[in-house]
Amino acid sequence: MNKSIKLIKLVVFLLFTQSLTAGEGMWLPQLLQALNEGDMQTMGMKLSAEDIYSVNKSSLKDAIVHFGGFCTAEVISNEGLLLTNHHCGYGQIQSHTTLENNYLKDGFWAMKKNEELPNPGLFARFILRIEDISEPMLAGVTDDMNSKERQSVIDKNMEVVKAKYEQDLPAFDDVMIRPFYHGNQYFVFVTRTFNDVRLVGTPPESIGKYGSDTDNWVWPRHTGDFAMFRIYAGPDNLPAEYSNDNKPYTPKHSLPISLDGVEEGDFTMVFGFPGRTNQYLPASAVKQTVEVLNPTKIGIRETALNIIDKFMRKDPQVKIQYASKFARVANYWKKWIGESQGIEATDGIGKKLEMEKEFLTRLNKNPAQKEKYGALLGDFEKLYNDIEPYAASRDYYNEVISRNIEVMRAAGLGGRLITALENNGEKGYSNMKQRLIDGYYTSFYKNYRPEIDQEVCAALLKMYKDNAPFKGLTSPMDKMMGVRDGGGDYTALAKKLYSTSFFTKQAEFDKVMAMNPKDAVAKIKGDPLYAFMSDMKAVYEDIVEPKYKEYNDQISEKQRLYMKALMEVFPEKRMYPDANSTMRFTYGKVNGYTPRDAVYYRPVTYLDGAMAKYKPGDYEFDMPAKLIDLYNKKDYGQYADNGKMPICFIGTNHTTGGNSGSPAIDAHGNLIGLNFDRAWEGTMSDINYDPSICRNIMVDARYILFIVDKFAGASHLIYEMNLVNPKRMPAPTPPIISKTPITKGKKSKKKKKMKVKGPNPKM
Ligand code: ARG
Ligand code: ASP
Numbered sequence: 038m039n040k041s042i043k044l045i046k047l048v049v050f051l052l053f054t055q056s057l058t059a060g061e062g063m064w065l066p067q068l069l070q071a072l073n074e075g076d077m078q079t080m081g082m083k084l085s086a087e088d089i090y091s092v093n094k095s096s097l098k099d100a101i102v103h104f105g106g107f108c109t110a111e112v113i114s115n116e117g118l119l120l121t122n123h124h125c126g127y128g129q130i131q132s133h134t135t136l137e138n139n140y141l142k143d144g145f146w147a148m149k150k151n152e153e154l155p156n157p158g159l160f161a162r163f164i165l166r167i168e169d170i171s172e173p174m175l176a177g178v179t180d181d182m183n184s185k186e187r188q189s190v191i192d193k194n195m196e197v198v199k200a201k202y203e204q205d206l207p208a209f210d211d212v213m214i215r216p217f218y219h220g221n222q223y224f225v226f227v228t229r230t231f232n233d234v235r236l237v238g239t240p241p242e243s244i245g246k247y248g249s250d251t252d253n254w255v256w257p258r259h260t261g262d263f264a265m266f267r268i269y270a271g272p273d274n275l276p277a278e279y280s281n282d283n284k285p286y287t288p289k290h291s292l293p294i295s296l297d298g299v300e301e302g303d304f305t306m307v308f309g310f311p312g313r314t315n316q317y318l319p320a321s322a323v324k325q326t327v328e329v330l331n332p333t334k335i336g337i338r339e340t341a342l343n344i345i346d347k348f349m350r351k352d353p354q355v356k357i358q359y360a361s362k363f364a365r366v367a368n369y370w371k372k373w374i375g376e377s378q379g380i381e382a383t384d385g386i387g388k389k390l391e392m393e394k395e396f397l398t399r400l401n402k403n404p405a406q407k408e409k410y411g412a413l414l415g416d417f418e419k420l421y422n423d424i425e426p427y428a429a430s431r432d433y434y435n436e437v438i439s440r441n442i443e444v445m446r447a448a449g450l451g452g453r454l455i456t457a458l459e460n461n462g463e464k465g466y467s468n469m470k471q472r473l474i475d476g477y478y479t480s481f482y483k484n485y486r487p488e489i490d491q492e493v494c495a496a497l498l499k500m501y502k503d504n505a506p507f508k509g510l511t512s513p514m515d516k517m518m519g520v521r522d523g524g525g526d527y528t529a530l531a532k533k534l535y536s537t538s539f540f541t542k543q544a545e546f547d548k549v550m551a552m553n554p555k556d557a558v559a560k561i562k563g564d565p566l567y568a569f570m571s572d573m574k575a576v577y578e579d580i581v582e583p584k585y586k587e588y589n590d591q592i593s594e595k596q597r598l599y600m601k602a603l604m605e606v607f608p609e610k611r612m613y614p615d616a617n618s619t620m621r622f623t624y625g626k627v628n629g630y631t632p633r634d635a636v637y638y639r640p641v642t643y644l645d646g647a648m649a650k651y652k653p654g655d656y657e658f659d660m661p662a663k664l665i666d667l668y669n670k671k672d673y674g675q676y677a678d679n680g681k682m683p684i685c686f687i688g689t690n691h692t693t694g695g696n697s698g699s700p701a702i703d704a705h706g707n708l709i710g711l712n713f714d715r716a717w718e719g720t721m722s723d724i725n726y727d728p729s730i731c732r733n734i735m736v737d738a739r740y741i742l743f744i745v746d747k748f749a750g751a752s753h754l755i756y757e758m759n760l761v762n763p764k765r766m767p768a769p770t771p772p773i774i775s776k777t778p779i780t781k782g783k784k785s786k787k788k789k790k791m792k793v794k795g796p797n798p799k800m
Contacts, residue, residue, distance in 0.1 A: 060625030060689030061726040062613040063311050065217075065224070066090035066098055067167045069622070072611055077624055081304035083704045089306075089622065092166045097706055099289035101308050101620065101699075102161040102268075103228075109309030109699040110161060110266065113294060113708060114757035117268035117286030118237065119161060120741070121698035122713045123245030126264035129156045130239050131361070144241040146751040153235035153267055155279050161234050161268050164620045165210065165227040173198050174214070174223035184594045202227060209276035217614040219317070219593070219600040226619060231286065233269035233279045238751055240264075240744050241661055247647060249657035250367050254375055256638055256716040258685045258734055259647035263711050263741050265754065292700055294738050295707040297764035298678050299627045299686055301640050306624040307690040307712050307733065309699030311616035314723045317600055319417040320389035323724055327380050329429055331373045337436040337500060338370035341493050348489045356656060358484040366441065372720050379721035379730060389725070399606050410602040416595050424588035426506035430581045433505040437497045438573055443490045447481055448540045448570045451561040458558050466554040474550065487541040495531035502527075507580050513572035538566035616693055625689030630730050632718045641737070644668050644682035667747055676743040684740045687716060687732040693723050701735045705763045710735030 064073055070086035077084075089097045104110035108125035112118065123130070133154050134140045147153040177190045195214055202212040202225055213226040239245060244261040252258055268286040271277030299305070315322075345363055349356045380386065393414055400407040438445050450473055457469035502511045502525065517533070518525035539545035539560065549560045561567055604612055613621075629640040648668055652658040667673070673682045692699065692712055701710035712735050715722065719731030746755050 060623065060728055060731070061691050062611070063314065063616050063621040063623050063691055063693075064613050065167065066308075066620060066622055067169075073624070077304075077306070080624065080626065081704050082306070082624070084706050088706060089308075090167075095289040097290065097292075097308060097702065098164060098620065100292045102163055102231075103310045103618075103620075104161060104266075104698055105159050106162070106618075107312075107695065108697045109695065109712075111308075111698075111700040111708070112268070112286075112288040112291040114291055114754075114759070115287060116757055117270070117288060118291075118754065118757055119234070119266040119268060120700070120708075120711060121264060121266065122262045122711065123239060123242075123264045124262055124713065125698045126236065126239060126266065127361070129154075129159060129236055129266075130264065132156070133236060140239060141242050144239055144244070144749065145236070146238040146745075146749045147236070148751065148753070150267075150285065153237050155233065155235050156266075157279070159234045159266075160230050160232050161266075162228050162230045165229055167227075167620070168225050169222065170198055170214065170225045171222040184590060198225065207275070213619075215617055215619055217617070218604070218612070219597040219615070221597060221601050221604075222614070224619070229276060231268045231270060231276045233277060233283050235267050235269060237265040237267050238745065238749065238754065240749065243659050243661050244664065244744060244748075247658070247660070248650065250364055250371075251657050253364070253368060254371050254714060254717040254720060256632075256687055256732065256734060257642045257646060258714070259642055259644075259650060260713070261684065261736055261740055261744055262713040263736055263744075265745075291759070292702070292706070292708040293759040293761045294742065295703055295705075295709050295763055296675060296739060296742075296760050297762050298683060298737065298739055299641070299703075299709055301627050301629060303627045303709075304624070304704040305627055305688045305690055305709065305735075306622055306702045307688075307692055307696060307699045307735075308622045308702060309620070309692070309696045309712065310618055311621055311623075311693045312618050312695030314616040314693050316613075316615055316724065316726065317596070317603060318389075318724060319414060319421075319599065320386050320393055321414075321418045321421045323380065323386055323389055325421050325425060325428070326724065327377045327386070329425060330432055331377045333429055333432045333504070334436055335370060335373050335377075337433070337441060337497060338366055340496050340500060341441040342367055342370060344492050344496060345489060348486065355486060355489070358486065359489070360656070362443075362484065371717070375717040375720040376723065377721075379718055379727070380725055382718070383721070383725070383727040383729065385721060385725040385727070396603070396606055403606075406602070406606060410598065410606070413595060413599050413602060417592070417599070420588055420592050420595065424585065424592065427581050427585040427588060430505050430507055430510060430577075431585050433501050434510070434573075434577045434581065437501045438570070438577070442494045442497055443481075443485060444487070444494075444535075444538070444540050444566060445570050447478065448538065448564065448566040449574070450477060451540070451564070451567050452571065455558050455561060458554050463554050466558075470550060478546070482543040482546070485543070487535055490541070491531045491535040494534070495527040498530065499527040509580050510576055512576055513569055517569070534566050534569060538564050540564060540566050616695070618695060623691040625691070627686055627688045628732070629687070630716070630718075630732055632716075632730065638687075638716075640688070641686045642684045643678075644684060644740075647684060661748075663748055672747060673743060674747055676739040676746070678739065682740065682743060683737040685734055685736055686710060687734050689728055689731065690733045691722060691726055691731065692733040696733070701738075703763060707761055707763055709738050711738065711741065 067090050069090055074086045087096065100112040102110050102112070102119070104121050104125055108121055110119045110121035110125070113120045130140050130145070133145070174191060174194050176194055178187055182190070199212055199214060206212065209230060211228045211230065213228060214223060215226070216223055240261055240263070245263065247260045248255070248258065252260065269283035270286040271283060274287050277283055342363065345359055349359050349363065397414070400411055453469055453473065454466060458466040498514060502514060505511065514530065515521060515525065518530050535541045539549055549557050552560065627640050629638045631637050647660065648665070650658050651660045668682070671680065676682065688701070690701070692715060697713050699712040700708050701712055703709045712733055714734040716730070716732040716734060719727065721727070722731040742755060745751050
């Protein structure tokens, strides 16, 4: 190899590895030693891989749980106290809220353990161990198999592997097998699930949701997005169903909490359960997302949101009823806008194309690889082209029919009652009826305004008709309006549906539910909205779904090959698997960024900033009087940072949906913050992480302590925790992670402050 080629190789190598040290990557904890330990220590981490993930002794992973399967939470005391986001516990907080006890508005703090509130259905799941099972899972799989053959071999292997892991496993432990790297590797997770998880405390929404939708995905941010729960266990400290006799769970590890805060450049690690990312898509796919799919979804939601907003502004009652629904729809609407803009701003597609050029250049030098992978990019181009009308139609259907016209779901669920009666008789019918009423209809009608929904329906059906790629998709609408190509009176159509259906009126719905099963089912079958919804679904399932699935299966197969190719063709690049709701860690640094020309965002916000946004009586920016009082007196106790109260900070950690509630951990393994969001300019990190603008947003741990202690007066919780000063105190020699149990009930905060858990990072 001549010198210049060597140099180029070195430059390419540095380019790839450097771009990773900035924070990109969602890594598997059990591979940390092999892939990340050195890098993390260079960045300032003082822990070893064993401190973070160990099967034999307690480690950081033993403090992290999958919270309800959709968020992350962490254990912060020796009595199973859990910390997660307010928006993760929102459903539970809402379920305990009544007019007399308005926990959303006023907050809630259990002052004694017997005041903590049970939450049926909520679970906290620990990961006991993770193992690579690629070999047994892929045994007998060969390159010349088609995807069906391949899958059938894998399915058979899965049964064997699962049975092996399930042997001797207690009932509350589970085995979960997941594909990684798009099916090129497999890992098994042995998990332990606790089902008695109680609500301990939550700040009022004016803290936990401060800034609401206006500030959602936005930096600078001033939200104290946290809530506390507690895990309860049976007498043996093992999982048990809810019971009065259960005891607070004693964890294998709980995170000490640092009182020393962060400054720009500090090492941070975020540990949790990221849901889904797509980092290895070809440029053609990203282009389709930005040019076709995102604009489709954004447009539909924008139309619906504008209508709902109009009604919310007119009527305070509607504002309450629709606040949470509006927030849910607005969340990803806003995210997709930020995602498309971020890809544009960082030339994400251009960068992908450049990487693909290098991929082809390397293939050209390696005939064996070229033979295997040479056609991939062209295949993608064609497949994404083929799938486009189906993918767009699918988004139209999902957003219009399944999601944003509310009553469609209510009507659609009526179908379950029909099947229940037909398949399982009257008993099956009554069971299903009760389940649907308790689990869905009651809360649906509580917050339902047919006049709003009817207007949304008219507007979205028109969009569907005007824009969805296949004409036949709207034939049920055309039939009802008596038109063939285009046109039609959508307002009249919606009016007809809403005035004649019983699903739009609770009183009529209740009457149907009171009928005997046969009559009720006949009524459902004869309902115009039920019929319309079923017809729309049937044409969608006929025209779009099979083709979409066919192309999508082909794309998945190519994506698997492409992932394999990338790993072979760029062996110098450390590649992390896409997120799939399994336990991961990511690391980076506290770091500001430049959102646009001439502007630099500093990485920490303070209570002063919240005060500056304060709008008395506003539903987004109101603040509790007590908090303002504490601010005026500067009564921050031991939680202040040079006389100021920090609220949030940002870092370069690579996170996504599901990472909400994840702990932000310092170089020594102490909790410094609570992840809850990302900065808008960088929300494209799900498909194209770019270190220049991708930032995760965390609540500063000191703000959480301040709210619990000074604002809520729940200092008994503070005594449970292990507060440490890793920066201020001189360093003892390791152990880095405390193996000594935290002493309970010590009332001297002074003494706690002196406790030291790690070496001084400034050394
Ligand atoms: N954007 C954050 C996430 O994706 C927070 C969402 C909750 N807050 C809200 N205003 N909707 O989950
Ligand atoms: N807010 C997200 C969550 O709930 C986190 C994110 O998307 O960054 O998981």
